[in-house]
Amino acid sequence: MSDPLPDTLEKLACGSLIQHGPASDRIYLMKAAPDFPAHLPDDLIALARARGYSKIFAKVAEPQAAVFLAKGFETEANVPGFYSGRDTALFMGFYLNPTRRQEAERTRIEDILQIALAKNPLVNLSPLDPRFVVQDCEPVDVTAMARIYREVFPSYPFPIHDPDYLLKTMQSHIAYFGVKADDEWVAISSAEMDVSASNVEMTDFATPPRWRGNHLAQHLLARMELEMKARQIQTAYTIARAMSAGMNVTFRKAGYALGGRLKNNTQISGRIESMNIWYRSLVEAELR
CATH class of the missing domain: 3.40.630.30 (Gcn5-related N-acetyltransferase (GNAT))
Known part of the structure; x- marks a missing residue:
């Protein structure tokens, strides 16, 4: 059995950059557009469900995080000063399959x-x-x-x-x-x-x-x-x-x-x- 191919980079209509595919079985919001629409979290969840992915991983500036938190995203990590030495980046996770959050090791x-x-x-x-x-x-x-x-x-x-x-x-x-x-x-x-x-x-x-x-x-x-x-x-x-x-x-x-x-x-x-x-x-x- 061959190893999985790397997942696909895709620029969304709102200008946000994601990577997604079956290899990591996830969507990765790599860079959210500065003025992304409030429905972006819903769009990501819909795409993940349509493709059968078990996780969404989103990197978001803290001032933009409220709409993600409201949809059930969880903060897993943060980096202060990530954006031009000022705003903190939140590394957020949304689990579509509860077993994905369980670490065997x-x-x-x-x-x-x-x-x-x-x-x-x-x-x-x-x-x-x-x-x-x-x-x-x-x-x-x-x-x-x-x-x-x-x-x-x-x-x-x-x-x-x-x-x-x-x-x-x-x-x-x-x-x-x-x-x-x-x-x-x-x-x-x-x-x-x-x-x-x-x-x-x-x-x-x-x-x-x-x-x-x-x-x-x-x-x-x-x-x-x-x-x-x-x-x-x-x-x-x-x-x-x-x-x-x-x-x-x-x-x-x-x-x-x-x-x-x-x-x-x-x-x-x-x-x-x-x-x-x-x-x-x-x-x-x-x-x-």
């Missing part, structure tokens, strides 16, 4: 979170082994980048396995970073920018198993933060796999605060996983 998820929260933020990073070099990815690198993503993630919410997708997004709104050893890419990550709202999602971290244990994600994140601050981005956040101790510890050590957890939210490598939200102000941060 809740105890393990909570244990991993406590491991991460017990870590103290690093004041300074340990030096990177001299054989490793952190650098920006360029258009000529997309084939090698896709190869790493295919190795690490058999399936993913977005088509990062496709070099054409990587090139298109690199030329529009995503900055890609990587680590090389002996001229070979050994780790990749991305910073997906919303310049109009001055926020960035630190995401798509991929290190093949043979290169793990070298703290490459920590050094990638530090480089990403420096670049985003130079671009005047105010708020950084991530949507991290709740079952990944490594990624949650990485963001905790980098000084990110916990914003909450999205239950059974995202399909990665063939299974629906819960995701933790971590965030940090790049304006206030003393970068490492």
Whole structure:
């Protein structure tokens, strides 16, 4: 049986951007139009019911959230200063199937979170082994980048396995970073920018198993933060796999605060996983 294809991006008539499909079995309201109509929550619920999806995940500015709350959406996480350093973003869930909210591995998820929260933020990073070099990815690198993503993630919410997708997004709104050893890419990550709202999602971290244990994600994140601050981005956040101790510890050590957890939210490598939200102000941060 083949792994599910990434879900579909669609711009609604009101100008809001959603992603939806059977892979993550959900609708994701990625960006609500500033003046979206009051019936948008009803429209999303109707679409979810028509397609048989079991969850709607909506990212909404707090001043716009009342119409979602009135329709039964629940706040699962929040990121202060998400919109231009001012308004808080609410990450909201609406469950069409009550079993979707039940986390089969809740105890393990909570244990991993406590491991991460017990870590103290690093004041300074340990030096990177001299054989490793952190650098920006360029258009000529997309084939090698896709190869790493295919190795690490058999399936993913977005088509990062496709070099054409990587090139298109690199030329529009995503900055890609990587680590090389002996001229070979050994780790990749991305910073997906919303310049109009001055926020960035630190995401798509991929290190093949043979290169793990070298703290490459920590050094990638530090480089990403420096670049985003130079671009005047105010708020950084991530949507991290709740079952990944490594990624949650990485963001905790980098000084990110916990914003909450999205239950059974995202399909990665063939299974629906819960995701933790971590965030940090790049304006206030003393970068490492």
